[in-house]
Amino acid sequence: MTSVPPKIVLTDVHKSFGPKVVLDGINLSVARGESVVVIGGSGTGKSVMLKCILGLLRPEHGSIRIDGEEVVGIRARERDQVMRKFGMLFQGGALFDSLKVWENVAFGLIQGQRMARAKARDIAFDKLAQVGLSAASGNLFPSELSGGMQKRVALARAIATNPEIIFFDEPTTGLDPIMADVINSLIVKCVKDMGATALSITHDMASARKIADRIAMLYKGQLIWVGPAKDIESSGNPFVDQFIHGREQGPIQMELRA
Template sequence: MTETPKIALAGVHKSFGPKTVLNGIDLEVARGESLVIIGGSGTGKSVMLKCILGLLHPDSGSIRVDGRETTRLNSRDRERLLHKFGMLFQGAALFDSLPVWENVAFGLIQGEHMPRPRARDIAVAKLGAVGLGPEVANLSPAELSGGMQKRVALARAIADEPEIIFFDEPTTGLDPIMADVINELIVQCVKDLGATAVTITHDMASARKIADRIAMIYQGRIIWTGHASDIDDSGNPYVDQFVHGRADGPIRMQIRAL
Protein backbone atom coordinates (compact mmCIF):
# COMPACT_ATOMS: atom_id res chain seq x y z
CA MET A 1 0.00 0.00 0.00
CA THR A 2 1.32 3.43 -0.95
CA GLU A 3 1.88 5.67 2.06
CA THR A 4 -0.43 8.68 2.33
CA PRO A 5 1.46 11.88 1.44
CA LYS A 6 2.11 14.25 4.31
CA ILE A 7 0.87 17.11 2.11
CA ALA A 8 -1.12 16.75 -1.12
CA LEU A 9 -2.44 19.53 -3.36
CA ALA A 10 -4.74 18.81 -6.30
CA GLY A 11 -6.07 21.37 -8.75
CA VAL A 12 -5.49 24.33 -6.43
CA HIS A 13 -6.47 27.70 -7.88
CA LYS A 14 -6.14 31.15 -6.33
CA SER A 15 -6.78 34.51 -7.93
CA PHE A 16 -6.75 38.07 -6.66
CA GLY A 17 -9.22 40.00 -8.77
CA PRO A 18 -8.27 39.50 -12.42
CA LYS A 19 -4.79 38.16 -11.54
CA THR A 20 -4.49 34.38 -11.41
CA VAL A 21 -1.64 33.34 -9.12
CA LEU A 22 -2.22 29.60 -8.69
CA ASN A 23 -3.56 27.97 -11.83
CA GLY A 24 -4.10 24.33 -10.91
CA ILE A 25 -1.31 23.28 -8.53
CA ASP A 26 -0.79 19.53 -8.24
CA LEU A 27 1.90 18.53 -5.75
CA GLU A 28 2.63 15.85 -3.17
CA VAL A 29 5.17 15.88 -0.34
CA ALA A 30 6.05 12.57 1.27
CA ARG A 31 6.34 12.12 5.01
CA GLY A 32 9.87 13.04 6.12
CA GLU A 33 10.78 14.48 2.72
CA SER A 34 12.58 17.78 2.15
CA LEU A 35 11.00 19.43 -0.89
CA VAL A 36 12.35 22.68 -2.33
CA ILE A 37 10.14 24.80 -4.58
CA ILE A 38 11.93 27.08 -7.02
CA GLY A 39 10.56 29.71 -9.37
CA GLY A 40 10.76 33.40 -10.16
CA SER A 41 9.26 36.24 -8.16
CA GLY A 42 5.49 36.43 -8.44
CA THR A 43 5.03 32.85 -9.60
CA GLY A 44 2.93 31.83 -6.59
CA LYS A 45 5.38 30.15 -4.21
CA SER A 46 4.43 32.15 -1.11
CA VAL A 47 0.72 32.11 -1.97
CA MET A 48 0.85 28.33 -2.17
CA LEU A 49 2.41 28.08 1.30
CA LYS A 50 -0.18 30.46 2.71
CA CYS A 51 -2.95 28.31 1.25
CA ILE A 52 -1.48 25.19 2.88
CA LEU A 53 -1.28 27.02 6.20
CA GLY A 54 -4.83 28.29 5.82
CA LEU A 55 -3.78 31.94 5.86
CA LEU A 56 -5.37 32.17 2.41
CA HIS A 57 -8.33 30.14 1.16
CA PRO A 58 -7.99 28.67 -2.33
CA ASP A 59 -10.73 29.44 -4.83
CA SER A 60 -10.93 25.75 -5.75
CA GLY A 61 -9.02 22.51 -5.38
CA SER A 62 -8.02 20.18 -2.59
CA ILE A 63 -5.33 20.53 0.09
CA ARG A 64 -4.80 17.50 2.31
CA VAL A 65 -2.50 17.09 5.30
CA ASP A 66 -2.06 13.51 6.52
CA GLY A 67 -4.91 12.58 4.18
CA ARG A 68 -7.36 15.04 5.71
CA GLU A 69 -8.97 17.78 3.65
CA THR A 70 -8.05 21.15 5.17
CA THR A 71 -9.88 23.66 3.00
CA ARG A 72 -13.18 23.24 4.88
CA LEU A 73 -11.95 23.09 8.47
CA ASN A 74 -13.71 25.08 11.17
CA SER A 75 -11.66 27.48 13.29
CA ARG A 76 -11.04 24.97 16.10
CA ASP A 77 -9.81 22.23 13.77
CA ARG A 78 -7.74 24.80 11.86
CA GLU A 79 -6.02 25.77 15.12
CA ARG A 80 -5.24 22.12 15.85
CA LEU A 81 -3.81 21.71 12.36
CA LEU A 82 -1.52 24.71 12.80
CA HIS A 83 0.20 22.93 15.69
CA LYS A 84 1.68 20.56 13.11
CA PHE A 85 3.52 23.44 11.42
CA GLY A 86 6.65 25.46 12.08
CA MET A 87 7.68 28.42 9.92
CA LEU A 88 10.89 30.27 9.22
CA PHE A 89 9.78 33.55 7.66
CA GLN A 90 11.70 35.51 5.07
CA GLY A 91 13.76 38.17 6.85
CA ALA A 92 13.46 36.28 10.18
CA ALA A 93 10.41 38.40 11.25
CA LEU A 94 11.47 38.64 14.89
CA PHE A 95 9.62 40.82 17.38
CA ASP A 96 11.89 43.78 18.18
CA SER A 97 10.16 44.41 21.51
CA LEU A 98 10.88 40.91 22.87
CA PRO A 99 14.19 39.40 23.96
CA VAL A 100 15.55 36.54 21.91
CA TRP A 101 14.29 33.77 24.19
CA GLU A 102 10.74 35.12 24.11
CA ASN A 103 10.89 35.26 20.33
CA VAL A 104 11.86 31.59 20.28
CA ALA A 105 9.24 30.67 22.88
CA PHE A 106 6.48 32.87 21.48
CA GLY A 107 4.36 29.99 20.19
CA LEU A 108 4.90 27.96 23.35
CA ILE A 109 3.72 30.80 25.58
CA GLN A 110 0.95 32.24 23.42
CA GLY A 111 -0.24 29.10 21.65
CA GLU A 112 0.48 26.34 24.16
CA HIS A 113 0.05 28.52 27.29
CA MET A 114 3.24 27.01 28.64
CA PRO A 115 4.62 28.44 31.90
CA ARG A 116 7.30 31.00 31.12
CA PRO A 117 10.17 29.30 33.06
CA ARG A 118 9.65 26.04 31.17
CA ALA A 119 9.27 27.87 27.86
CA ARG A 120 12.53 29.71 28.52
CA ASP A 121 14.36 26.45 29.18
CA ILE A 122 13.11 25.04 25.88
CA ALA A 123 14.06 28.26 24.07
CA VAL A 124 17.62 28.11 25.41
CA ALA A 125 17.88 24.45 24.36
CA LYS A 126 16.66 25.26 20.84
CA LEU A 127 19.10 28.15 20.62
CA GLY A 128 21.81 25.63 21.45
CA ALA A 129 20.57 23.40 18.63
CA VAL A 130 21.27 26.22 16.14
CA GLY A 131 24.67 27.03 17.60
CA LEU A 132 23.79 29.95 19.88
CA GLY A 133 24.79 30.01 23.55
CA PRO A 134 22.55 30.89 26.52
CA GLU A 135 24.11 34.35 26.69
CA VAL A 136 22.14 35.25 23.56
CA ALA A 137 18.78 34.56 25.21
CA ASN A 138 18.39 37.96 26.86
CA LEU A 139 19.66 40.04 23.95
CA SER A 140 17.28 41.99 21.74
CA PRO A 141 17.03 41.12 18.02
CA ALA A 142 18.61 44.48 17.18
CA GLU A 143 21.83 43.35 18.89
CA LEU A 144 22.19 40.37 16.54
CA SER A 145 23.78 40.07 13.12
CA GLY A 146 21.65 38.96 10.18
CA GLY A 147 23.00 35.43 10.42
CA MET A 148 22.25 35.24 14.14
CA GLN A 149 18.72 36.52 13.54
CA LYS A 150 18.17 33.73 11.03
CA ARG A 151 19.39 31.20 13.59
CA VAL A 152 16.96 32.60 16.16
CA ALA A 153 14.17 32.36 13.61
CA LEU A 154 15.13 28.74 12.95
CA ALA A 155 15.12 28.02 16.69
CA ARG A 156 11.62 29.48 16.87
CA ALA A 157 10.49 27.35 13.92
CA ILE A 158 11.56 24.14 15.69
CA ALA A 159 10.65 25.16 19.26
CA ASP A 160 7.40 23.19 19.31
CA GLU A 161 8.99 20.24 17.45
CA PRO A 162 6.57 20.48 14.51
CA GLU A 163 5.82 17.70 12.06
CA ILE A 164 6.06 20.07 9.07
CA ILE A 165 8.40 23.05 8.68
CA PHE A 166 8.15 25.72 6.01
CA PHE A 167 11.21 27.78 5.09
CA ASP A 168 10.55 30.98 3.15
CA GLU A 169 13.74 32.16 1.42
CA PRO A 170 15.91 31.10 4.39
CA THR A 171 19.21 32.47 3.02
CA THR A 172 18.03 35.83 1.66
CA GLY A 173 20.38 38.65 2.62
CA LEU A 174 23.16 36.40 3.89
CA ASP A 175 26.72 36.13 2.60
CA PRO A 176 27.60 32.78 0.97
CA ILE A 177 29.37 31.38 4.04
CA MET A 178 26.57 32.24 6.47
CA ALA A 179 24.02 30.99 3.94
CA ASP A 180 25.78 27.62 3.92
CA VAL A 181 25.80 27.58 7.73
CA ILE A 182 22.02 28.12 7.73
CA ASN A 183 21.56 25.42 5.10
CA GLU A 184 23.56 22.96 7.23
CA LEU A 185 21.50 23.85 10.30
CA ILE A 186 18.24 23.38 8.41
CA VAL A 187 19.32 19.94 7.19
CA GLN A 188 20.40 18.89 10.69
CA CYS A 189 17.34 20.26 12.49
CA VAL A 190 14.92 18.66 10.03
CA LYS A 191 16.76 15.35 10.34
CA ASP A 192 16.79 15.49 14.14
CA LEU A 193 13.04 16.15 14.26
CA GLY A 194 12.18 13.68 11.50
CA ALA A 195 10.08 16.50 10.07
CA THR A 196 8.68 17.08 6.60
CA ALA A 197 10.17 20.25 5.11
CA VAL A 198 9.01 22.57 2.34
CA THR A 199 11.36 25.36 1.32
CA ILE A 200 10.83 28.12 -1.23
CA THR A 201 13.96 29.78 -2.55
CA HIS A 202 15.71 31.48 -5.46
CA ASP A 203 19.08 30.27 -4.13
CA MET A 204 20.14 27.21 -6.11
CA ALA A 205 23.07 26.49 -3.76
CA SER A 206 20.53 26.32 -0.93
CA ALA A 207 18.16 24.17 -2.99
CA ARG A 208 20.88 21.66 -3.80
CA LYS A 209 21.92 21.44 -0.15
CA ILE A 210 18.49 21.18 1.44
CA ALA A 211 16.41 19.23 -1.05
CA ASP A 212 15.62 15.59 -1.46
CA ARG A 213 13.39 16.64 -4.32
CA ILE A 214 12.89 19.91 -6.23
CA ALA A 215 9.74 21.27 -7.89
CA MET A 216 9.53 24.31 -10.15
CA ILE A 217 6.49 26.56 -10.32
CA TYR A 218 5.83 28.73 -13.37
CA GLN A 219 2.71 30.71 -14.23
CA GLY A 220 0.87 29.18 -11.32
CA ARG A 221 1.58 25.52 -12.17
CA ILE A 222 4.15 22.94 -11.18
CA ILE A 223 6.02 22.35 -14.44
CA TRP A 224 8.71 19.95 -13.21
CA THR A 225 9.53 17.79 -10.22
CA GLY A 226 12.53 15.55 -9.73
CA HIS A 227 15.31 14.44 -7.46
CA ALA A 228 17.73 17.19 -6.49
CA SER A 229 20.53 15.34 -8.26
CA ASP A 230 18.59 15.60 -11.55
CA ILE A 231 18.19 19.37 -11.52
CA ASP A 232 21.07 19.97 -13.95
CA ASP A 233 19.69 17.38 -16.38
CA SER A 234 15.98 18.08 -16.11
CA GLY A 235 15.21 18.09 -19.82
CA ASN A 236 12.97 21.10 -19.19
CA PRO A 237 14.06 24.38 -20.84
CA TYR A 238 12.31 26.51 -18.21
CA VAL A 239 14.10 24.72 -15.37
CA ASP A 240 17.40 24.87 -17.22
CA GLN A 241 17.12 28.63 -17.76
CA PHE A 242 16.20 29.29 -14.14
CA VAL A 243 18.84 27.02 -12.62
CA HIS A 244 21.62 28.57 -14.68
CA GLY A 245 20.34 32.14 -14.43
CA ARG A 246 20.20 32.83 -18.16
CA ALA A 247 18.49 35.88 -19.59
CA ASP A 248 17.79 34.03 -22.85
CA GLY A 249 15.20 31.29 -22.81
CA PRO A 250 11.47 30.62 -22.66
CA ILE A 251 11.04 32.67 -19.45
CA ARG A 252 10.68 36.30 -20.50
CA MET A 253 11.08 39.09 -17.93
CA GLN A 254 8.81 42.09 -18.36
CA ILE A 255 11.07 45.16 -18.35
CA ARG A 256 9.50 48.60 -18.46
CA ALA A 257 11.38 51.11 -20.60
CA LEU A 258 12.57 54.25 -18.81
Protein backbone atom coordinates (compact mmCIF):
# COMPACT_ATOMS: atom_id res chain seq x y z
CA MET A 1 0.00 0.00 0.00
CA THR A 2 1.42 3.41 -0.92
CA SER A 3 0.87 6.07 1.71
CA VAL A 4 -0.19 9.57 0.67
CA PRO A 5 2.55 12.12 1.42
CA PRO A 6 1.75 15.26 3.42
CA LYS A 7 0.68 18.21 1.27
CA ILE A 8 3.60 20.46 2.25
CA VAL A 9 6.86 19.38 3.90
CA LEU A 10 9.73 21.73 4.77
CA THR A 11 12.91 20.02 5.91
CA ASP A 12 15.84 21.96 7.36
CA VAL A 13 15.15 25.07 5.25
CA HIS A 14 17.78 27.80 5.53
CA LYS A 15 17.59 31.27 4.01
CA SER A 16 19.97 34.18 4.59
CA PHE A 17 20.42 37.61 3.05
CA GLY A 18 24.14 38.34 3.20
CA PRO A 19 25.18 37.88 6.81
CA LYS A 20 21.57 38.02 8.04
CA VAL A 21 20.21 34.56 8.79
CA VAL A 22 16.41 34.64 8.45
CA LEU A 23 15.42 30.95 8.31
CA ASP A 24 17.76 28.72 10.29
CA GLY A 25 16.52 25.19 9.82
CA ILE A 26 12.74 25.19 9.39
CA ASN A 27 10.97 21.83 9.70
CA LEU A 28 7.22 21.75 9.13
CA SER A 29 4.78 19.25 7.73
CA VAL A 30 1.24 20.21 6.73
CA ALA A 31 -1.22 17.38 6.16
CA ARG A 32 -3.87 17.32 3.44
CA GLY A 33 -6.89 19.36 4.47
CA GLU A 34 -5.08 20.80 7.47
CA SER A 35 -4.91 24.51 8.34
CA VAL A 36 -1.60 25.61 9.83
CA VAL A 37 -0.96 29.18 10.96
CA VAL A 38 2.57 30.51 11.44
CA ILE A 39 2.80 33.28 14.03
CA GLY A 40 5.76 35.42 15.01
CA GLY A 41 6.87 39.00 15.50
CA SER A 42 7.59 41.50 12.77
CA GLY A 43 10.67 40.66 10.78
CA THR A 44 10.97 37.07 12.05
CA GLY A 45 10.79 35.66 8.53
CA LYS A 46 7.18 34.59 8.07
CA SER A 47 6.95 36.17 4.60
CA VAL A 48 10.36 34.82 3.64
CA MET A 49 9.16 31.31 4.54
CA LEU A 50 6.04 31.74 2.42
CA LYS A 51 8.09 33.12 -0.48
CA CYS A 52 10.41 30.10 -0.31
CA ILE A 53 7.41 27.76 -0.62
CA LEU A 54 5.99 29.82 -3.48
CA GLY A 55 9.36 29.68 -5.25
CA LEU A 56 9.83 33.46 -5.15
CA LEU A 57 12.95 32.97 -3.01
CA ARG A 58 15.37 30.06 -3.14
CA PRO A 59 16.66 28.63 0.15
CA GLU A 60 20.40 27.96 0.27
CA HIS A 61 19.80 24.67 1.98
CA GLY A 62 16.97 22.26 2.72
CA SER A 63 14.04 20.72 0.97
CA ILE A 64 10.46 21.82 0.25
CA ARG A 65 8.10 19.14 -0.99
CA ILE A 66 4.59 19.66 -2.33
CA ASP A 67 2.65 16.39 -2.63
CA GLY A 68 5.95 14.60 -2.15
CA GLU A 69 7.60 16.46 -5.03
CA GLU A 70 10.75 18.53 -4.44
CA VAL A 71 10.18 22.13 -5.54
CA VAL A 72 13.47 23.80 -4.55
CA GLY A 73 15.39 24.44 -7.75
CA ILE A 74 12.81 23.05 -10.18
CA ARG A 75 12.56 24.50 -13.69
CA ALA A 76 10.13 27.29 -14.57
CA ARG A 77 7.76 25.01 -16.47
CA GLU A 78 7.52 22.54 -13.59
CA ARG A 79 7.11 25.44 -11.18
CA ASP A 80 4.12 26.65 -13.25
CA GLN A 81 2.49 23.24 -12.78
CA VAL A 82 3.01 23.41 -9.02
CA MET A 83 1.72 26.99 -8.88
CA ARG A 84 -1.60 25.80 -10.33
CA LYS A 85 -2.23 24.04 -7.03
CA PHE A 86 -1.91 27.32 -5.13
CA GLY A 87 -4.32 30.09 -4.27
CA MET A 88 -3.10 33.15 -2.46
CA LEU A 89 -4.69 35.88 -0.40
CA PHE A 90 -2.16 38.68 -0.24
CA GLN A 91 -1.69 41.08 2.63
CA GLY A 92 -3.70 44.19 1.78
CA GLY A 93 -5.77 42.34 -0.82
CA ALA A 94 -3.57 43.39 -3.77
CA LEU A 95 -6.52 43.87 -6.09
CA PHE A 96 -6.10 45.49 -9.50
CA ASP A 97 -7.73 48.93 -9.28
CA SER A 98 -8.31 49.15 -13.01
CA LEU A 99 -10.28 45.89 -13.20
CA LYS A 100 -13.85 45.38 -12.05
CA VAL A 101 -14.39 43.21 -8.99
CA TRP A 102 -15.48 40.16 -11.01
CA GLU A 103 -12.51 40.61 -13.37
CA ASN A 104 -10.19 40.56 -10.37
CA VAL A 105 -11.76 37.29 -9.22
CA ALA A 106 -11.62 35.81 -12.73
CA PHE A 107 -8.04 36.94 -13.37
CA GLY A 108 -6.36 33.60 -12.64
CA LEU A 109 -8.96 31.70 -14.66
CA ILE A 110 -8.63 33.92 -17.75
CA GLN A 111 -4.88 34.67 -17.62
CA GLY A 112 -3.62 31.51 -15.92
CA GLN A 113 -5.97 28.86 -17.28
CA ARG A 114 -6.97 30.59 -20.55
CA MET A 115 -10.62 30.03 -19.69
CA ALA A 116 -13.25 31.68 -21.91
CA ARG A 117 -14.26 35.04 -20.46
CA ALA A 118 -17.98 34.22 -20.15
CA LYS A 119 -17.31 31.00 -18.25
CA ALA A 120 -14.77 32.69 -15.98
CA ARG A 121 -17.30 35.45 -15.32
CA ASP A 122 -19.92 32.91 -14.17
CA ILE A 123 -17.42 31.27 -11.82
CA ALA A 124 -16.34 34.69 -10.49
CA PHE A 125 -19.94 35.59 -9.61
CA ASP A 126 -20.42 32.18 -7.94
CA LYS A 127 -17.30 32.73 -5.83
CA LEU A 128 -18.42 36.24 -4.94
CA ALA A 129 -21.74 34.79 -3.75
CA GLN A 130 -19.82 32.23 -1.66
CA VAL A 131 -18.10 35.06 0.23
CA GLY A 132 -21.38 36.96 0.64
CA LEU A 133 -21.04 39.56 -2.10
CA SER A 134 -23.94 40.44 -4.38
CA ALA A 135 -23.84 40.38 -8.16
CA ALA A 136 -24.09 44.19 -8.09
CA SER A 137 -20.78 44.48 -6.24
CA GLY A 138 -19.16 42.28 -8.89
CA ASN A 139 -19.60 45.07 -11.41
CA LEU A 140 -18.00 47.74 -9.22
CA PHE A 141 -14.33 48.66 -9.04
CA PRO A 142 -12.34 47.74 -5.89
CA SER A 143 -12.03 51.41 -4.86
CA GLU A 144 -15.82 51.55 -4.58
CA LEU A 145 -15.83 48.87 -1.84
CA SER A 146 -15.05 49.04 1.89
CA GLY A 147 -11.90 47.37 3.25
CA GLY A 148 -13.92 44.41 4.52
CA MET A 149 -15.58 43.91 1.15
CA GLN A 150 -12.21 44.15 -0.58
CA LYS A 151 -10.94 41.32 1.65
CA ARG A 152 -13.94 39.24 0.60
CA VAL A 153 -13.04 39.90 -3.05
CA ALA A 154 -9.45 38.87 -2.34
CA LEU A 155 -10.75 35.67 -0.73
CA ALA A 156 -13.04 34.99 -3.72
CA ARG A 157 -10.02 35.45 -5.99
CA ALA A 158 -7.89 33.12 -3.85
CA ILE A 159 -10.49 30.32 -4.16
CA ALA A 160 -11.52 31.00 -7.78
CA THR A 161 -9.43 28.22 -9.28
CA ASN A 162 -10.43 25.70 -6.55
CA PRO A 163 -6.81 25.48 -5.40
CA GLU A 164 -5.57 22.50 -3.42
CA ILE A 165 -3.44 24.75 -1.21
CA ILE A 166 -4.28 28.29 -0.11
CA PHE A 167 -1.81 30.71 1.42
CA PHE A 168 -3.17 33.50 3.57
CA ASP A 169 -0.79 36.39 4.24
CA GLU A 170 -2.12 38.49 7.14
CA PRO A 171 -5.74 37.99 6.03
CA THR A 172 -7.23 40.31 8.68
CA THR A 173 -4.78 43.23 8.52
CA GLY A 174 -6.55 46.57 8.55
CA LEU A 175 -9.97 45.22 9.53
CA ASP A 176 -11.94 46.02 12.67
CA PRO A 177 -12.30 43.03 15.04
CA ILE A 178 -15.84 42.19 13.95
CA MET A 179 -15.07 42.31 10.23
CA ALA A 180 -11.89 40.33 10.94
CA ASP A 181 -14.04 37.66 12.59
CA VAL A 182 -16.37 37.59 9.58
CA ILE A 183 -13.39 37.08 7.26
CA ASN A 184 -11.92 34.40 9.54
CA SER A 185 -15.24 32.52 9.50
CA LEU A 186 -15.38 32.77 5.71
CA ILE A 187 -11.82 31.47 5.45
CA VAL A 188 -12.65 28.46 7.63
CA LYS A 189 -15.82 27.76 5.63
CA CYS A 190 -14.20 28.11 2.19
CA VAL A 191 -11.16 26.02 3.11
CA LYS A 192 -13.27 23.23 4.62
CA ASP A 193 -15.86 23.30 1.79
CA MET A 194 -13.10 22.86 -0.78
CA GLY A 195 -11.14 20.33 1.27
CA ALA A 196 -8.14 22.57 0.72
CA THR A 197 -4.93 22.72 2.73
CA ALA A 198 -4.22 26.14 4.22
CA LEU A 199 -1.01 27.78 5.36
CA SER A 200 -1.34 31.25 6.85
CA ILE A 201 0.93 33.82 8.41
CA THR A 202 -0.34 36.39 10.85
CA HIS A 203 0.33 38.46 13.97
CA ASP A 204 -3.38 38.39 14.80
CA MET A 205 -3.90 35.82 17.55
CA ALA A 206 -7.69 35.94 17.30
CA SER A 207 -7.35 35.01 13.64
CA ALA A 208 -4.78 32.28 14.36
CA ARG A 209 -6.98 30.70 17.03
CA LYS A 210 -9.98 30.72 14.73
CA ILE A 211 -8.51 29.45 11.47
CA ALA A 212 -5.75 27.11 12.65
CA ASP A 213 -5.87 23.40 13.33
CA ARG A 214 -2.24 23.78 14.37
CA ILE A 215 -0.15 26.85 15.17
CA ALA A 216 3.61 27.18 14.67
CA MET A 217 5.64 29.99 16.21
CA LEU A 218 8.66 31.36 14.35
CA TYR A 219 11.41 32.92 16.43
CA LYS A 220 15.04 33.54 15.55
CA GLY A 221 14.80 31.56 12.35
CA GLN A 222 13.29 28.44 13.89
CA LEU A 223 9.87 27.08 14.71
CA ILE A 224 10.14 27.05 18.48
CA TRP A 225 6.68 25.63 19.14
CA VAL A 226 4.26 23.69 16.94
CA GLY A 227 1.04 22.29 18.31
CA PRO A 228 -2.75 22.13 18.17
CA ALA A 229 -4.35 25.59 18.29
CA LYS A 230 -6.28 24.60 21.40
CA ASP A 231 -3.01 23.91 23.27
CA ILE A 232 -1.38 27.28 22.67
CA GLU A 233 -2.60 28.78 25.95
CA SER A 234 -0.85 25.99 27.84
CA SER A 235 2.26 25.69 25.67
CA GLY A 236 4.57 26.04 28.68
CA ASN A 237 6.87 28.02 26.36
CA PRO A 238 7.68 31.51 27.75
CA PHE A 239 8.32 32.92 24.24
CA VAL A 240 4.92 31.71 23.02
CA ASP A 241 3.24 32.95 26.20
CA GLN A 242 4.70 36.41 25.84
CA PHE A 243 3.76 36.66 22.19
CA ILE A 244 0.18 35.44 22.45
CA HIS A 245 -0.55 37.73 25.39
CA GLY A 246 1.26 40.68 23.84
CA ARG A 247 3.37 41.30 26.96
CA GLU A 248 6.17 43.81 26.86
CA GLN A 249 8.10 41.89 29.52
CA GLY A 250 9.52 38.47 28.74
CA PRO A 251 12.29 36.64 26.94
CA ILE A 252 11.52 38.35 23.60
CA GLN A 253 12.15 41.80 25.11
CA MET A 254 15.83 42.00 24.19
CA GLU A 255 15.02 41.20 20.57
CA LEU A 256 12.45 43.97 20.39
CA ARG A 257 15.02 46.48 21.58
CA ALA A 258 17.86 45.21 19.42
